[in-house]
Amino acid sequence: MAALLEAKDVEAFYGPTRVLKGISFEVAEGGITTILGANGAGKTTTLRAISGLVRTRGEIRFAGHRIDGLATEKIAALGIAHVPDGRGTLVNMSVEENLRVGAYLRRNKAEVAASMERMYGYFPRLRERQQQQAGTLSGGEQQMLAISRALMQRPKLLLLDEPSFGLAPLIIREIFDIMRVINQQEGVSILLVEQNVARALALADHAWLLETGSTVMSGTAQALRDDEQIRRSYLGF
Ligand SMILES: Nc1ncnc2c1ncn2[C@@H]1O[C@H](COP(=O)(O)OP(=O)(O)OP(=O)(O)O)[C@@H](O)[C@H]1O
Ligand SMILES: [Mg+2]
Numbered sequence: 001m002a003a004l005l006e007a008k009d010v011e012a013f014y015g016p017t018r019v020l021k022g023i024s025f026e027v028a029e030g031g032i033t034t035i036l037g038a039n040g041a042g043k044t045t046t047l048r049a050i051s052g053l054v055r056t057r058g059e060i061r062f063a064g065h066r067i068d069g070l071a072t073e074k075i076a077a078l079g080i081a082h083v084p085d086g087r088g089t090l091v092n093m094s095v096e097e098n099l100r101v102g103a104y105l106r107r108n109k110a111e112v113a114a115s116m117e118r119m120y121g122y123f124p125r126l127r128e129r130q131q132q133q134a135g136t137l138s139g140g141e142q143q144m145l146a147i148s149r150a151l152m153q154r155p156k157l158l159l160l161d162e163p164s165f166g167l168a169p170l171i172i173r174e175i176f177d178i179m180r181v182i183n184q185q186e187g188v189s190i191l192l193v194e195q196n197v198a199r200a201l202a203l204a205d206h207a208w209l210l211e212t213g214s215t216v217m218s219g220t221a222q223a224l225r226d227d228e229q230i231r232r233s234y235l236g237f
Pocket of ligand 1: 041046
């Protein structure tokens with residue numbers, strides 16, 4: 001598969017501190033790619049680098065465009081939606097208003113309504129709570145809303161930062177199952193950052209392993225699952 005996103009020798013900085021030390025990775029068009037790594041490895045920073053939220057060096061290409069150095073809104077408009085860690089719903093707005101905000105760049109009202117209907121189809125709990133304030137939703141419902149809101153942008157690439165964080169196993173399973181359906185039905189490619197390695201490798205087709213700001217391994221999800229050292233260090237069996 002062709003690469004939708006290509007990062008080459010990307011460094012990222014917080015002030016003078018270099019947190020990403022020249023990482024290279026790709027996200028295949030139509031695929032689900034995961035970036036794995038321990039706390040502090042630089043996973044969140046990698047997504048922030050793609051979205052233009054942190055100072056970078058190196059090259060990031062997306063769908064034929066060079067996007068490093070572009071403003072975050074431009075990157076979003078090119079087709080990248082970012083669900084940050086800690087969710088990112090607008091807590092004082094209703095579920096429905098959150099979805100509308102997600103579609104702010106779209107002009108065709110009928111299409112927006114159709115997308116909203118599809119989101120409620122994926123996540124029926126959101127339909128039941130259309131008028132409820134986002135801040136009063138459960139953690140799982142907020143994650144569903146954050147993902148739906150990002151999809152309302154109709155992105156080509158969805159960046160997901162630890163969607164499983166703080167959620168019960170059953171809800172994680174539900175969300176990950178739906179992510180697969182969304183990947184196929186919406187034709188959206190996904191870059192998933194996760195600490196839940198087993199779940200991420202079950203969903204993704206390709207994985208990159210990050211260690212203190214460097215990529216130390218990559219391969220098919222199957223290859224990483226079968227790797228003895230990965231199993232022992234990250235999967236615990
Ligand atoms: N705003 C910031 N200012 C300075 N340093 C930061 C900032 N944000 C992150 N860092 C540092 O950058 C490094 C990578 O952080 P990052 O959040 O990307 O890790 P992560 O892999 O997402 O970790 P986690 O699994 O805990 O979410 C860490 O050492 C962190 O302390
Ligand atoms: Mg993080």
